[in-house]
Amino acid sequence: MSSCRLLLSQLKLWTSGGNKWKRGLNKGTGWSGKAFLSTSSCPKVCIVGSGPAGFYTAQHLIKARQDVEVDIYERLPVPFGLVRFGVAPDHPEVKNVINTFTQTAKHPRCSFYGNVNVGKDVTISELQQAYHAVVLSYGAEGNRRMGIPGEDLPGVYSAKDFVGWYNGLPSCRELNPDLSCETAVILGQGNVALDVARILLSPLDILKKTDITQPALEALAESRVQKVLIVGRRGPMQVACTIKELREMVNLPGTRPEMLAADFEGIPEALKDVARPRKRLTELLLKTALEAPGDKELERRKNATKVWGFRFYRSPTEILSEPNLNRMSGIRLAVNRLEGSGDGAQAVLTGEVEDVSCGLVISSIGYRSLPIDPTVPFDPHRAIVPNSLGRVPQAAGLYCSGWLKTGPTGVIATTMNNSFDTARSLLEDMESGTLDVSPARTGSQVVSRLLEERGVKPVTFSDWEKIDSLETKRGDARGKPREKLLTVEEMLTAART
Incomplete structure (x- = not known):
């Protein structure tokens, strides 16, 4: 031995x-x-x-x-x-x-x-x-950059930084996103994009019971965002989120979906030979976008004060700015068509563009x-x-x-x-x-x-347990699982107490 x-x-x-x-x-x-x-x-x-x-x-x-x-x-x-x-x-x-x-x-x-x-x-x-x-x-x-004019204007954020801000990542503590606009555009249709959309639109009563940071909770309480568009360069059958995340959006209290029927042309016929997980996800999209809701759902949507929706076949080409002001005012989207099918389908430019007025753009096109x-x-x-x-x-x-x-x-x-x-x-x-x-x-x-x-x-890990204990106690005082320490200095002080 x-x-x-x-x-x-x-x-x-x-x-x-x-x-x-x-x-x-x-x-x-x-x-x-x-x-x-x-x-x-x-x-x-x-x-x-x-x-x-x-x-x-x-x-x-x-x-x-x-x-x-x-x-x-x-x-x-x-x-x-x-x-x-x-x-x-x-x-x-x-x-x-x-x-x-x-x-x-x-x-x-x-x-x-x-x-x-x-x-x-x-x-x-x-x-x-x-x-x-x-x-x-x-x-x-790191962040993947979009590589388009205007992406460094105020009002444009990466999803990585935005998520880090509401989750207490020390390097994102000073982000202070401007939520004073009515419409936000999220670029990307993966789970992170839907997380961001959900946080922007969720009722405060839900968020207050989570470990979201107090500064983020206070900023969201003052938010004027009423509409979130979730933009993707390909179609409904290439959307990158999971059915669980989509279902959460569909059922999010106080919101209703708003999508373009034209984005779903030909999709029902194309579902015949699709694998079951993708088929179920697309069917839920179709039902949400096109089917007339039942009485209960109709009533829920009538009472909703906030709106969300996917926008398919669109790619960002430019962040638009207000004249003479260093501030974004919208986003220009190129309209695409697809070549090929399934996950291998490629987005090809049609030459058409459309401008969307918005005051907040969050890029969720990937970490690096x-x-x-x-x-x-x-x-x-x-x-x-x-x-x-x-x-x-x-x-x-x-x-x-x-x-x-x-x-x-x-x-x-x-x-x-x-x-x-x-x-x-x-x-x-x-x-x-x-x-x-x-x-x-x-x-x-x-x-x-x-x-x-x-x-x-x-x-050490026992030092971390001191931080954990302090955060949990701070959370208990607010009825939350924890209230995170937001700076490295606070963390080190707690660890060495």
Whole structure:
């Protein structure tokens, strides 16, 4: 038996003696059960990024191999990435994965180090020297630009920043979007676009019971937005949202749908040979757009004060501005037709354009990963780290998972499978000897020394639990699940209290 496996078996015997022994050590030394595992012969893996991709990768590694140690590094003082900062506030059930991630973070062979900016506070090369393997899972924090005139005018925002604003991402705290207009246009028809539309139109009584930030709640209380158009370059049969998100829009209290019948010409006939998930989604669209509602739904729509609707076959060509004012006044859309069918259909310009008056444009055309370190290969066109099943070519011991690996596609379950695949690739390389785990590596010990020398104090998972406790208490006082701390400084103060 290797010294690492022997140590693990001894640990199980020690810890089986009861919680009293563990509590005594915890009280006296702050021990969490992890220090005893830090022996040089254990395979040591470093994961950069603590979102779903990072935690799912860690979870699979720890479950699959009984001697591997995993350290997770995160730029912010708080973990969970897009589960905390991307999932809509009115979708608390989606955030339940945090319970699973917490179990992983508290595992004796896993450690969390927040407030560490990899690429700045410590380099990838330094991590590679300290660990047998490094997995990059830091997601996609950049915006895809539209590339049209006027997109930098006030009143134009990316969905990433808008979502970050109402979800408490520190870098988006100062966004302060102008919601004083009547009509908003969202570009893109994926789930994020529908999240944004729903937040803009939701009754405050619903939002008050969520973990939406207080500044966002106050701004939405003053919002004058009454109409939201959700624009896509292709047709109803290529819409990118899920049926769950569409159904939520259809049933959103206080709103009614308003769509163009012309956008649905030929769609009923085209449904015959479509796969069932796409067929059900399109049928719901057709029913919402074209069918006469029943008495109950008709009454609901009559009483609605707000309107939403999809606009298909349209691409943005220019953000229009008010004469002599540095402020947007509308958007010019090119009218498209489709060539081909199904998911492979391409939007082709017809030469027609139409102008839509609006005071708010939110671009939801995708997130984009950014390079982290000059030594790491990066494909700027696809905005991913080039890889084969998570392995980074010509970079032994370097892997990637999540959106950095595939691009920003899919839901949390997609990311889970993607991350498990990367973990399997890493484990296969350990077993085959392609990844040599025999040399001694000191892991977090040497990295902690480097960070201390550079004046960086990491936030541990127990420190995060102090932040969590404070946010929960603040939320309780307002009848909410939590009231998030909105600055890194507040987070660090809470963590170190």
